[in-house]
Amino acid sequence: MLVLLREYAGQRPFATLFVLCLCLFLPGCGAKLPDSGRLPSVAAGRGTPCYLEVTGQGIPTEGLAAAIRKEISRSGDLREADSPGPGTLTVRVNVEEIFLFGPAGVGLLDGLKTTAATLLIGILAAGVFIVAGSTDLGIVFPVAAGTLLGLGAGIGISANSWSKDVWAIRAGVGMAWHGTPDSLEEIVVSTGNGGASSREEATGMLEHELARRISKAITTLPQPS
Structure with missing residues:
Protein backbone atom coordinates (compact mmCIF):
# COMPACT_ATOMS: atom_id res chain seq x y z
CA MET A 1 0.00 0.00 0.00
CA LEU A 2 2.77 2.43 0.90
CA VAL A 3 4.55 1.75 -2.39
CA LEU A 4 1.44 2.78 -4.33
CA LEU A 5 0.96 5.86 -2.14
CA ARG A 6 4.51 7.02 -2.78
CA GLU A 7 4.08 6.71 -6.53
CA TYR A 8 0.75 8.54 -6.29
CA ALA A 9 2.12 11.35 -4.12
CA GLY A 10 3.95 13.20 -6.88
CA GLN A 11 0.72 13.80 -8.80
CA ARG A 12 -1.77 14.41 -5.99
CA PRO A 13 0.09 15.44 -2.81
CA PHE A 14 -2.95 16.73 -0.93
CA ALA A 15 -5.02 13.64 -1.66
CA THR A 16 -2.06 11.47 -0.60
CA LEU A 17 -1.68 13.38 2.67
CA PHE A 18 -5.39 12.89 3.36
CA VAL A 19 -5.16 9.13 2.76
CA LEU A 20 -2.07 8.83 4.95
CA CYS A 21 -3.81 10.69 7.75
CA LEU A 22 -6.66 8.20 7.52
CA CYS A 23 -4.03 5.47 7.93
CA LEU A 24 -3.34 6.77 11.42
CA PHE A 25 -6.67 5.34 12.48
CA LEU A 26 -6.52 2.08 10.52
CA PRO A 27 -4.82 -0.86 12.26
CA GLY A 28 -2.26 -2.61 10.08
CA CYS A 29 -1.75 0.24 7.62
CA GLY A 30 2.00 0.00 8.28
CA ALA A 31 3.23 -3.30 6.85
CA LYS A 32 4.77 -5.84 9.21
CA LEU A 33 8.48 -6.44 8.75
CA PRO A 34 9.38 -9.61 6.81
CA ASP A 35 11.76 -10.98 9.49
CA SER A 36 11.17 -14.70 10.04
CA GLY A 37 12.83 -18.01 10.81
CA ARG A 38 14.53 -19.41 13.87
CA LEU A 39 17.87 -21.15 14.28
CA PRO A 40 18.20 -23.99 16.81
CA SER A 41 20.72 -23.30 19.56
CA VAL A 42 24.10 -25.00 19.35
CA ALA A 43 26.43 -25.35 22.35
CA ALA A 44 30.17 -25.07 21.71
CA GLY A 45 33.13 -24.76 24.04
CA ARG A 46 35.56 -21.89 23.83
CA GLY A 47 38.28 -22.49 21.27
CA THR A 48 36.10 -24.92 19.29
CA PRO A 49 37.14 -25.08 15.61
CA CYS A 50 34.47 -23.59 13.36
CA TYR A 51 34.30 -23.89 9.59
CA LEU A 52 32.24 -21.30 7.70
CA GLU A 53 30.83 -21.84 4.23
CA VAL A 54 28.99 -18.92 2.58
CA THR A 55 27.52 -19.21 -0.90
CA GLY A 56 25.13 -17.15 -3.00
CA GLN A 57 24.23 -17.18 -6.66
CA GLY A 58 24.92 -13.80 -8.27
CA ILE A 59 25.39 -12.17 -4.85
CA PRO A 60 28.73 -11.01 -3.35
CA THR A 61 29.36 -13.01 -0.17
CA GLU A 62 32.75 -11.72 0.99
CA GLY A 63 31.29 -9.00 3.19
CA LEU A 64 28.77 -11.37 4.77
CA ALA A 65 31.42 -14.03 5.44
CA ALA A 66 33.66 -11.44 7.12
CA ALA A 67 30.77 -10.17 9.26
CA ILE A 68 29.84 -13.71 10.38
CA ARG A 69 33.44 -14.58 11.25
CA LYS A 70 33.75 -11.42 13.31
CA GLU A 71 30.50 -12.02 15.21
CA ILE A 72 31.19 -15.71 15.88
CA SER A 73 34.72 -15.00 17.04
CA ARG A 74 33.60 -12.19 19.32
CA SER A 75 30.58 -13.93 20.86
CA GLY A 76 31.81 -17.49 21.17
CA ASP A 77 35.60 -17.22 21.04
CA LEU A 78 35.69 -19.94 18.39
CA ARG A 79 38.71 -20.48 16.18
CA GLU A 80 38.51 -20.70 12.41
CA ALA A 81 38.95 -24.09 10.76
CA ASP A 82 40.07 -24.77 7.19
CA SER A 83 37.58 -27.57 6.51
CA PRO A 84 34.80 -29.61 8.10
CA GLY A 85 35.89 -32.56 10.19
CA PRO A 86 35.69 -34.35 13.52
CA GLY A 87 35.10 -31.99 16.42
CA THR A 88 34.46 -29.07 14.07
CA LEU A 89 31.29 -27.01 14.00
CA THR A 90 30.33 -26.20 10.41
CA VAL A 91 28.17 -23.15 9.70
CA ARG A 92 26.72 -23.12 6.21
CA VAL A 93 24.96 -20.06 4.77
CA ASN A 94 23.39 -19.87 1.33
CA VAL A 95 22.16 -16.38 0.41
CA GLU A 96 19.09 -16.60 -1.82
CA GLU A 97 18.33 -12.93 -2.39
CA ILE A 98 18.49 -9.38 -1.14
CA PHE A 99 15.19 -7.73 -1.90
CA LEU A 100 13.34 -4.44 -1.51
CA PHE A 101 10.44 -4.89 0.90
CA GLY A 102 8.95 -1.39 0.72
CA PRO A 103 9.14 2.17 2.09
CA ALA A 104 10.11 2.71 5.70
CA GLY A 105 6.43 3.28 6.40
CA ASN A 160 13.29 11.43 6.40
CA SER A 161 11.37 8.13 6.40
CA TRP A 162 9.84 8.90 3.01
CA SER A 163 13.30 8.80 1.41
CA LYS A 164 14.25 5.42 2.92
CA ASP A 165 13.28 1.83 2.16
CA VAL A 166 13.14 -1.40 4.09
CA TRP A 167 15.42 -4.06 2.57
CA ALA A 168 15.67 -7.71 3.56
CA ILE A 169 17.91 -10.71 2.98
CA ARG A 170 16.69 -14.28 2.59
CA ALA A 171 19.17 -17.05 3.33
CA GLY A 172 19.32 -20.72 4.21
CA VAL A 173 21.36 -21.32 7.38
CA GLY A 174 22.44 -24.59 8.95
CA MET A 175 24.91 -25.75 11.60
CA ALA A 176 26.25 -29.25 12.19
CA TRP A 177 29.07 -31.09 13.95
CA HIS A 178 31.68 -33.22 12.17
CA GLY A 179 30.40 -32.43 8.68
CA THR A 180 28.29 -30.23 6.41
CA PRO A 181 24.65 -29.60 7.48
CA ASP A 182 22.15 -31.76 5.59
CA SER A 183 19.38 -29.14 5.68
CA LEU A 184 19.14 -25.37 5.97
CA GLU A 185 16.62 -23.23 7.84
CA GLU A 186 15.20 -20.27 5.90
CA ILE A 187 16.03 -17.03 7.70
CA VAL A 188 14.82 -13.59 6.67
CA VAL A 189 16.18 -10.45 8.34
CA SER A 190 15.51 -6.83 7.41
CA THR A 191 17.02 -3.41 7.92
CA GLY A 192 14.25 -2.68 10.45
CA ASN A 193 11.68 0.08 10.58
CA GLY A 194 14.27 2.80 9.99
CA GLY A 195 15.18 1.43 6.57
CA ALA A 196 18.16 2.45 4.45
CA SER A 197 18.70 5.15 1.85
CA SER A 198 20.33 2.83 -0.71
CA ARG A 199 20.94 -0.83 -1.54
CA GLU A 200 24.62 -0.42 -0.66
CA GLU A 201 23.80 0.92 2.80
CA ALA A 202 21.20 -1.81 3.28
CA THR A 203 23.66 -4.56 2.34
CA GLY A 204 26.01 -3.67 5.18
CA MET A 205 23.13 -3.52 7.66
CA LEU A 206 21.76 -6.88 6.50
CA GLU A 207 25.16 -8.55 6.69
CA HIS A 208 25.58 -7.38 10.28
CA GLU A 209 22.05 -8.42 11.30
CA LEU A 210 22.26 -11.89 9.73
CA ALA A 211 25.68 -12.42 11.31
CA ARG A 212 24.26 -11.38 14.68
CA ARG A 213 21.37 -13.84 14.32
CA ILE A 214 23.78 -16.68 13.55
CA SER A 215 26.20 -15.92 16.38
CA LYS A 216 23.30 -15.55 18.81
CA ALA A 217 22.35 -19.19 18.12
CA ILE A 218 25.77 -20.39 19.31
CA THR A 219 25.92 -20.83 23.09
CA THR A 220 29.43 -20.85 24.51
CA LEU A 221 30.13 -23.43 27.19
CA PRO A 222 32.63 -22.68 29.97
CA GLN A 223 35.97 -24.43 29.74
CA PRO A 224 36.32 -27.49 31.98
CA SER A 225 38.29 -26.79 35.13
Whole structure:
Protein backbone atom coordinates (compact mmCIF):
# COMPACT_ATOMS: atom_id res chain seq x y z
CA MET A 1 0.00 0.00 0.00
CA LEU A 2 2.77 2.43 0.90
CA VAL A 3 4.55 1.75 -2.39
CA LEU A 4 1.44 2.78 -4.33
CA LEU A 5 0.96 5.86 -2.14
CA ARG A 6 4.51 7.02 -2.78
CA GLU A 7 4.08 6.71 -6.53
CA TYR A 8 0.75 8.54 -6.29
CA ALA A 9 2.12 11.35 -4.12
CA GLY A 10 3.95 13.20 -6.88
CA GLN A 11 0.72 13.80 -8.80
CA ARG A 12 -1.77 14.41 -5.99
CA PRO A 13 0.09 15.44 -2.81
CA PHE A 14 -2.95 16.73 -0.93
CA ALA A 15 -5.02 13.64 -1.66
CA THR A 16 -2.06 11.47 -0.60
CA LEU A 17 -1.68 13.38 2.67
CA PHE A 18 -5.39 12.89 3.36
CA VAL A 19 -5.16 9.13 2.76
CA LEU A 20 -2.07 8.83 4.95
CA CYS A 21 -3.81 10.69 7.75
CA LEU A 22 -6.66 8.20 7.52
CA CYS A 23 -4.03 5.47 7.93
CA LEU A 24 -3.34 6.77 11.42
CA PHE A 25 -6.67 5.34 12.48
CA LEU A 26 -6.52 2.08 10.52
CA PRO A 27 -4.82 -0.86 12.26
CA GLY A 28 -2.26 -2.61 10.08
CA CYS A 29 -1.75 0.24 7.62
CA GLY A 30 2.00 0.00 8.28
CA ALA A 31 3.23 -3.30 6.85
CA LYS A 32 4.77 -5.84 9.21
CA LEU A 33 8.48 -6.44 8.75
CA PRO A 34 9.38 -9.61 6.81
CA ASP A 35 11.76 -10.98 9.49
CA SER A 36 11.17 -14.70 10.04
CA GLY A 37 12.83 -18.01 10.81
CA ARG A 38 14.53 -19.41 13.87
CA LEU A 39 17.87 -21.15 14.28
CA PRO A 40 18.20 -23.99 16.81
CA SER A 41 20.72 -23.30 19.56
CA VAL A 42 24.10 -25.00 19.35
CA ALA A 43 26.43 -25.35 22.35
CA ALA A 44 30.17 -25.07 21.71
CA GLY A 45 33.13 -24.76 24.04
CA ARG A 46 35.56 -21.89 23.83
CA GLY A 47 38.28 -22.49 21.27
CA THR A 48 36.10 -24.92 19.29
CA PRO A 49 37.14 -25.08 15.61
CA CYS A 50 34.47 -23.59 13.36
CA TYR A 51 34.30 -23.89 9.59
CA LEU A 52 32.24 -21.30 7.70
CA GLU A 53 30.83 -21.84 4.23
CA VAL A 54 28.99 -18.92 2.58
CA THR A 55 27.52 -19.21 -0.90
CA GLY A 56 25.13 -17.15 -3.00
CA GLN A 57 24.23 -17.18 -6.66
CA GLY A 58 24.92 -13.80 -8.27
CA ILE A 59 25.39 -12.17 -4.85
CA PRO A 60 28.73 -11.01 -3.35
CA THR A 61 29.36 -13.01 -0.17
CA GLU A 62 32.75 -11.72 0.99
CA GLY A 63 31.29 -9.00 3.19
CA LEU A 64 28.77 -11.37 4.77
CA ALA A 65 31.42 -14.03 5.44
CA ALA A 66 33.66 -11.44 7.12
CA ALA A 67 30.77 -10.17 9.26
CA ILE A 68 29.84 -13.71 10.38
CA ARG A 69 33.44 -14.58 11.25
CA LYS A 70 33.75 -11.42 13.31
CA GLU A 71 30.50 -12.02 15.21
CA ILE A 72 31.19 -15.71 15.88
CA SER A 73 34.72 -15.00 17.04
CA ARG A 74 33.60 -12.19 19.32
CA SER A 75 30.58 -13.93 20.86
CA GLY A 76 31.81 -17.49 21.17
CA ASP A 77 35.60 -17.22 21.04
CA LEU A 78 35.69 -19.94 18.39
CA ARG A 79 38.71 -20.48 16.18
CA GLU A 80 38.51 -20.70 12.41
CA ALA A 81 38.95 -24.09 10.76
CA ASP A 82 40.07 -24.77 7.19
CA SER A 83 37.58 -27.57 6.51
CA PRO A 84 34.80 -29.61 8.10
CA GLY A 85 35.89 -32.56 10.19
CA PRO A 86 35.69 -34.35 13.52
CA GLY A 87 35.10 -31.99 16.42
CA THR A 88 34.46 -29.07 14.07
CA LEU A 89 31.29 -27.01 14.00
CA THR A 90 30.33 -26.20 10.41
CA VAL A 91 28.17 -23.15 9.70
CA ARG A 92 26.72 -23.12 6.21
CA VAL A 93 24.96 -20.06 4.77
CA ASN A 94 23.39 -19.87 1.33
CA VAL A 95 22.16 -16.38 0.41
CA GLU A 96 19.09 -16.60 -1.82
CA GLU A 97 18.33 -12.93 -2.39
CA ILE A 98 18.49 -9.38 -1.14
CA PHE A 99 15.19 -7.73 -1.90
CA LEU A 100 13.34 -4.44 -1.51
CA PHE A 101 10.44 -4.89 0.90
CA GLY A 102 8.95 -1.39 0.72
CA PRO A 103 9.14 2.17 2.09
CA ALA A 104 10.11 2.71 5.70
CA GLY A 105 6.43 3.28 6.40
CA VAL A 106 6.49 2.83 10.17
CA GLY A 107 8.73 5.86 10.56
CA LEU A 108 6.54 7.72 8.10
CA LEU A 109 3.42 6.98 10.11
CA ASP A 110 5.18 7.96 13.34
CA GLY A 111 5.96 11.33 11.81
CA LEU A 112 2.38 11.78 10.63
CA LYS A 113 1.10 10.86 14.08
CA THR A 114 3.38 13.46 15.62
CA THR A 115 2.18 16.04 13.10
CA ALA A 116 -1.50 15.20 13.59
CA ALA A 117 -1.24 15.13 17.40
CA THR A 118 0.58 18.46 17.52
CA LEU A 119 -1.88 20.06 15.12
CA LEU A 120 -4.80 18.79 17.21
CA ILE A 121 -3.26 20.21 20.38
CA GLY A 122 -2.75 23.57 18.65
CA ILE A 123 -6.37 23.65 17.42
CA LEU A 124 -7.70 22.74 20.86
CA ALA A 125 -5.51 25.40 22.50
CA ALA A 126 -6.72 28.00 20.00
CA GLY A 127 -10.30 26.98 20.69
CA VAL A 128 -9.78 27.41 24.43
CA PHE A 129 -8.28 30.88 23.94
CA ILE A 130 -11.18 31.92 21.67
CA VAL A 131 -13.84 30.65 24.08
CA ALA A 132 -12.10 32.24 27.05
CA GLY A 133 -11.50 35.46 25.13
CA SER A 134 -7.86 35.41 26.15
CA THR A 135 -5.49 37.88 24.51
CA ASP A 136 -2.52 37.29 26.80
CA LEU A 137 0.38 37.16 24.34
CA GLY A 138 2.59 35.72 27.08
CA ILE A 139 0.53 32.52 26.80
CA VAL A 140 -0.43 32.58 23.12
CA PHE A 141 3.11 32.92 21.77
CA PRO A 142 4.61 29.91 23.65
CA VAL A 143 1.68 27.71 22.64
CA ALA A 144 1.96 28.80 19.00
CA ALA A 145 5.73 28.30 19.00
CA GLY A 146 5.40 24.85 20.57
CA THR A 147 2.79 23.89 17.98
CA LEU A 148 5.03 25.01 15.10
CA LEU A 149 8.03 23.15 16.52
CA GLY A 150 5.97 19.98 16.92
CA LEU A 151 4.69 20.26 13.36
CA GLY A 152 8.24 20.76 12.10
CA ALA A 153 9.47 17.70 14.00
CA GLY A 154 6.65 15.53 12.69
CA ILE A 155 7.11 16.67 9.11
CA GLY A 156 10.88 16.14 9.43
CA ILE A 157 10.40 12.56 10.64
CA SER A 158 7.98 11.87 7.78
CA ALA A 159 10.28 13.38 5.15
CA ASN A 160 13.29 11.43 6.40
CA SER A 161 11.37 8.13 6.40
CA TRP A 162 9.84 8.90 3.01
CA SER A 163 13.30 8.80 1.41
CA LYS A 164 14.25 5.42 2.92
CA ASP A 165 13.28 1.83 2.16
CA VAL A 166 13.14 -1.40 4.09
CA TRP A 167 15.42 -4.06 2.57
CA ALA A 168 15.67 -7.71 3.56
CA ILE A 169 17.91 -10.71 2.98
CA ARG A 170 16.69 -14.28 2.59
CA ALA A 171 19.17 -17.05 3.33
CA GLY A 172 19.32 -20.72 4.21
CA VAL A 173 21.36 -21.32 7.38
CA GLY A 174 22.44 -24.59 8.95
CA MET A 175 24.91 -25.75 11.60
CA ALA A 176 26.25 -29.25 12.19
CA TRP A 177 29.07 -31.09 13.95
CA HIS A 178 31.68 -33.22 12.17
CA GLY A 179 30.40 -32.43 8.68
CA THR A 180 28.29 -30.23 6.41
CA PRO A 181 24.65 -29.60 7.48
CA ASP A 182 22.15 -31.76 5.59
CA SER A 183 19.38 -29.14 5.68
CA LEU A 184 19.14 -25.37 5.97
CA GLU A 185 16.62 -23.23 7.84
CA GLU A 186 15.20 -20.27 5.90
CA ILE A 187 16.03 -17.03 7.70
CA VAL A 188 14.82 -13.59 6.67
CA VAL A 189 16.18 -10.45 8.34
CA SER A 190 15.51 -6.83 7.41
CA THR A 191 17.02 -3.41 7.92
CA GLY A 192 14.25 -2.68 10.45
CA ASN A 193 11.68 0.08 10.58
CA GLY A 194 14.27 2.80 9.99
CA GLY A 195 15.18 1.43 6.57
CA ALA A 196 18.16 2.45 4.45
CA SER A 197 18.70 5.15 1.85
CA SER A 198 20.33 2.83 -0.71
CA ARG A 199 20.94 -0.83 -1.54
CA GLU A 200 24.62 -0.42 -0.66
CA GLU A 201 23.80 0.92 2.80
CA ALA A 202 21.20 -1.81 3.28
CA THR A 203 23.66 -4.56 2.34
CA GLY A 204 26.01 -3.67 5.18
CA MET A 205 23.13 -3.52 7.66
CA LEU A 206 21.76 -6.88 6.50
CA GLU A 207 25.16 -8.55 6.69
CA HIS A 208 25.58 -7.38 10.28
CA GLU A 209 22.05 -8.42 11.30
CA LEU A 210 22.26 -11.89 9.73
CA ALA A 211 25.68 -12.42 11.31
CA ARG A 212 24.26 -11.38 14.68
CA ARG A 213 21.37 -13.84 14.32
CA ILE A 214 23.78 -16.68 13.55
CA SER A 215 26.20 -15.92 16.38
CA LYS A 216 23.30 -15.55 18.81
CA ALA A 217 22.35 -19.19 18.12
CA ILE A 218 25.77 -20.39 19.31
CA THR A 219 25.92 -20.83 23.09
CA THR A 220 29.43 -20.85 24.51
CA LEU A 221 30.13 -23.43 27.19
CA PRO A 222 32.63 -22.68 29.97
CA GLN A 223 35.97 -24.43 29.74
CA PRO A 224 36.32 -27.49 31.98
CA SER A 225 38.29 -26.79 35.13
